[in-house]
Amino acid sequence: MNHLKKISLAVLFSGIISSFAMAGEARGAGATAVPGQVSSKSYLKECGACHLAFQPQLLPKRSWEKIMSTLDKHFGDSATLDEDTRSEILAYLITNSAETSSSKVSKKMLASIGKAQAPLRITETAYFKRKHREVQAGVFKRKSIGSPANCTACHPMAEKGNYDEHKVKIPK
Numbered sequence: 001m002n003h004l005k006k007i008s009l010a011v012l013f014s015g016i017i018s019s020f021a022m023a024g025e026a027r028g029a030g031a032t033a034v035p036g037q038v039s040s041k042s043y044l045k046e047c048g049a050c051h052l053a054f055q056p057q058l059l060p061k062r063s064w065e066k067i068m069s070t071l072d073k074h075f076g077d078s079a080t081l082d083e084d085t086r087s088e089i090l091a092y093l094i095t096n097s098a099e100t101s102s103s104k105v106s107k108k109m110l111a112s113i114g115k116a117q118a119p120l121r122i123t124e125t126a127y128f129k130r131k132h133r134e135v136q137a138g139v140f141k142r143k144s145i146g147s148p149a150n151c152t153a154c155h156p157m158a159e160k161g162n163y164d165e166h167k168v169k170i171p172k
């Protein structure tokens, strides 16, 4: 076999393999990219006041514990709660954290976070960064979006826990 033929065969082969991998990814994501709808009324009310009440399945238990114990210094805001409400919400977050979920998003999210890390942001995780690699930094800064944390801007069904890539609409 001459050299050129070998190269083109290799290219063809890797093409076939990567299209298989992509089909697998799309199938899996479409079926399971739903960590679930938020059910706690207190959580929706208190933690949905300034932004989307992020699904607890999007972060590990250790992250929620850290977030809920630093509410006085919450990303430049104060999000303090009375102790009863705080412990009720913390219990809800722990009961539904990523570790408790069988969804693919939760599993991939967990796998992307080092065991010793407790990120305070979903948007800082390697999984989030990987999935949003194609979104240019400038896009997140658009007036209509403002921040990577504004999930609802691009994922119209984010409140229902649906981040399916086929439903994404990036506003101008």
Ligand code: HEC
Pocket: 046, 047, 048, 049, 050, 051, 054, 067, 071, 074, 075, 077, 078, 079, 089, 120, 121, 122, 123, 124, 146, 147, 148, 149, 150
């Ligand atoms: C007073 C307004 C306010 C309240 C109330 C509030 N937050 Fe936030 N939260 C913020 C701001 C501001 C940010 C940073 C948003 C950004 O970077 O665009 C943030 C970010 C976050 C993030 C990280 C988002 C990311 O980048 O992945 C999490 C998680 C979060 N909040 C959880 C909570 C929880 C849990 C509660 C309820 C106990 C809560 N928040 C209540 C203002 C608030």
Ligand code: HEC
Pocket: 029, 030, 033, 058, 105, 122, 123, 131, 132, 134, 135, 139, 140, 145, 147, 148, 149, 150, 151, 152, 153, 154, 155, 163, 164, 165, 166, 168, 170
């Ligand atoms: C600027 C628009 C934008 C914002 C804001 C945004 N996303 Fe996305 N997201 C996308 C795009 C585009 C994709 C699809 C990437 C691709 O085609 O693989 C995506 C993909 C995803 C996926 C993978 C879905 C799948 O089917 O595999 C998840 C999960 C996700 N986003 C969660 C979030 C969460 C949680 C937030 C908020 C903390 C968020 N996104 C904020 C644009 C956005």
